[in-house]
Amino acid sequence: MNLCGIVNLHLERRCVAIVITYTKPAYTTTSLVFNLHADDTNVFVEHFLDYHYAHFSYSGTSVLTVTASQPITSFDISPHSMEITGTVNGNELTFSIDNNAEKPAYLVIQINSLEKLVVLADPLESNAPRSSGAGIYNITSDPYYADNTWTSDVTSIIQQAIDDASAAGGGTVYVPEGVYKVKDILYIKSNVTLYLQGGAVIKSNPDRTLYEHTTSSEGKIFIEPMIRIDHAPNSNILGRGVLDASGIAIMDTDRASATYLGYRRNVIVGNFSNQVTIEGIIIKDSTTWTINGIQGGDGFTVRHVKIINHKNADQYKIMNDGIDLCGTRNAVAEKNFVMTVDDALCAKSTINDFAMYNVRFKNNIVFSSCAGLKAGLQSWSPMYDVWFENNDVVQARRGIVVEATAGTQLMSDIHFVNTRVEGYVFTSMGKSIPVEIEAKTAPITNVYIDGALFEKAAVHPITISGSSSTNTVTNVALAELSICGDAITNVPDKRIIEGSHAAGFSVSARNKA
Incomplete structure (x- = not known):
């Protein structure tokens, strides 16, 4: 880790920029x-x-200079x-x-027709732990001495440090540079922070032959x-380091193989644990739901x-969702970045007999x-009281989606506030669509989309539909929506299709609900 203090003068105001x-x-x-x-x-x-x-961290205002391999004739910096x-x-x-x-x-930069450049500029860490001392379990120190050169497997060593911290009533397992x-799985325990x-x-380890597998x-x-x-309350994963799943290397990419696109791996899965925080890290190369x-x-x-x-x-069309808040309550995903194939940010009611509510996605940037x-x-x-607030979608096939296609329980009070969708992509999964609301297996009601800017036109219009008299879509309110700079102010509008088993649909300049 390198730290550099830099003094810049801006409009006669002296500020100190720190770049790490x-x-x-x-x-x-x-x-x-x-x-x-x-x-x-x-x-x-x-x-x-x-x-x-x-990836770097900084404070204050920083001037970035990107040098490309060819003269720059065009560029675009997202989010706009x-x-x-x-x-x-x-x-x-x-x-x-x-x-x-x-x-x-967290920026996505397109220069000429070159591959994309992603810049991940983090704030400085405010409460980084010490590398040693009471309550610190440094995996490269006595008694662990974990190899940090990727020469030998250290799963059991890291797990031992986690177990030791847990046995002491809690502590920080410190993973230094390397x-x-x-x-094998690392099991986080109650009151333990993996830093x-x-x-x-x-x-x-990218060697697929080492892994046992299950078939769905x-x-x-x-x-x-x-x-x-x-079952690990008050646990955390923090820092500025990386969890690298080696997903594409492990996955079977041989199209002629019977297990093509098999051997896929989540990065973090959690169940029945309260007050858990994941903050600051990079998660890389997941091949199924990442979180x-x-x-x-x-x-x-x-x-x-x-x-x-x-x-x-x-x-490779794989289900490598970014952040899935699944079957959880009083949860927040904020100021994150996701670049992935499959859904970027999702609220999913994935377990029985556990109502999901007060879920917030705020100030995120996704591709x-x-x-x-x-x-x-x-x-x-x-599922109810779900909010997506002030999020930027740099690219998607579907910008905003509410769908019930597995499970029969009501979805209600779903809010999308101040959403920006910059562009679309056409893939083998289908053509682009700005908003899709579909009640196939369960009813959906009270969906509010307030302040949505779609910079480009999609192939399909906004689509709202149910599947039966039981599985209906009701009370959908759209306010302050625009496509290509042209506001949607009333219905009927050719940019909106209200299908069967849908009722109570409204469009306004400002949502009064």
Whole structure:
């Protein structure tokens, strides 16, 4: 980890920008397309799959300079709502970011027709733990001495540190800078924090033959997740390090194989655990639901998490959802970034006899080839009081989705407030659609979409439909919606299809409900 203090003068106001960069993991590939400087500090840019990304932390205002491998003739910086403007000089693009902005500077940059560049600029850590002392279980210190060069498997060592902290009534398992090889599940325990220092990577062994697997009722093959948080209240995963699932390497990518797209892995799965927080880390290369939890839990928080997954649906269509708040209550996902193939942010009622409510998705930035923001498709218990607020969808096939296609319990009081959808993608899964509300197996009522900007036109119109007199869609209110700058102010409108078993639909300039 490198720290550099830089003094900048802005309009005669002296401010100090601190830039912290992280050591390049030995197994990663340096980008040959992009170079990045934050002020005078060089930031490592990794070439990952079919895009490139850079990660650092900073305070104040920082000037970023991207140097491309060719002269820059066009560029686009998303999310557009941040109104970041840049200047071009030959191969260089320069722009500023401000740590005091409402949203973090998690940016998707398109330069010419090059692969995308993702910039993940975090705020500085405010409560990073010490690496040693009372209540600290440093996995490279006595008695653990975990290998940090990815030479030998350290799963049992990390688990022992977690168990020791738990046995002492709680503590922090400290993972210093380095790369740590794991295979089996890590079980987080009550009152234990797993802390990953910036530059630390816990990475799954990519050898598929080492893993036991299960086969779902649909014939899909999965391996166990990297981490489980089961019956573990007051537990946390924090830091600026990385959980790398090695998902694409483990997955069977041979199209002629009987197990094609099999051996897929979650990263974090949780059940029946209250007051759990995941904050600050990068999660990388998941091949099924990346964060799945906390089922049967209360008080789940996901904040400043950056999910970097496979994103090309035409190459491999896999269900690698980003952040799924599943069967949980009083949960919040805020200021996160998701780049993935499948649904980016989801509220799913995934267990029976556990009503799901007070769920918030706020100030997130996502890039998806499926749904950007979604409630459903599971409705096994009642779901209500779900809010998506001030989120940016850089790309999706479906911008806003509410659907009940598995389970029979009511979905109600679903809110989407101040949503921006910049662009769409056409994939083998279907054509683009701005809003889709479908009650196939359960009723849906009281859906409010207030303030939605769709920068481009989709192939399909807004679609609202039920499937029967039991599974209806009722009381959908749209307010302050615009497509390509043209406001939707009333119905009928050719950009909206109100299908069968739908009633109580309204459009207004401002939602009064």
